[in-house]
Amino acid sequence: VLTCIRGAQEEDPPDPQLMRLDNMLLAEGVAGPEKGGGSAAAAAAAAASGGAADNSIEHSDYRAKLTQIRQIYHTELEKYEQACNEFTTHVMNLLREQSRTRPISPKEIERMVGIIHRKFSSIQMQLKQSTCEAVMILRSRFLDARRKRRNFSKQATEILNEYFYSHLSNPYPSEEAKEELAKKCSITVSQVSNWFGNKRIRYKKNIGKFQEEANLYAAKTAVNAAHAAAAAVQNSQANSPTTPNSGSSGSFNLPNSGDMFLSMQSLNGDSYQGAQVGANVQSQVDTLRHVISQTAGYNDALGGNTMYSPHGLNANGGWQDATTPSSVISPTEGPGSVHSDTSN
DNA sequence: CGCTATGATTTGTA
């Protein structure tokens, strides 16, 4: 592809260093064919990248700078080439003049030209080197995302937190779930993964600190969860073995609270085969348990276990084994039974 | 400016 300089010189030594530089410049789009004027190229690149708009905006500055480097590189290169040619013809003229006084072999001329070209190509090499350096610096400055960290929008954080706290017993979104969250939050899937990675580790590290937040988001989604859980319980009750009713009609002003608690009971009770509703309801249980723990006094209705605590966290300090399906949440003891109240 | 919050990266592991 690159034939700009090729014609003139520097093809004899298969210099690996030079190859490296050339390749890099090519890869960075500094060398190679000119693609229209600076801003136009930037705009085109931004448009071509499609997808996240903020991403291209973020990179437009980088693009502009890169174009600048590219232009400098090309003008310098041209200058060098021109100087090289001028100098060559100058020397040729000198030699021609001398040829009047003494015989000059074509071989000698060739040798002189070779020397000149080598000199200039070493200069070019330096140019390429410094251009590469500039590009590298630019990259680290603009593309290292850590330097350009932006907090996610309030709304995005909201969505992520909602998911996290409503799946607290197993906050590992599937690939599809990540994609959906990414879409909803206008961020990338890796950002979602990063977020959950950070959230899990930080939540686990200091649960007390997140308690308030947890309750907030639990309450936030409680209404929806209640509806969903109630609906789910309608289905599960059809083939559920027993449905004990230990009253506990809550002063909890949610619609269908009665069903909600029944559902809780059957889920946390000893022998529940979580296969049917299990996974779906589990998230709602998480949410509900938060609310319940907050309102206090309903613990007995939930099987007697101390409810809140790092539920979902096992003794080893991890969430339940990620390899086991979430539908089997230790049948004998509810998810909340781990209980190692370390909050605060 | 010092502090904490937070997104991203690096490193090590199963």
Add this chain to the structure above:
DNA sequence: TACAAATCATAGCG
């Protein structure tokens, strides 16, 4: 390869 943990580097706040 996904994750945990440690770490980095910046954002944002008082």
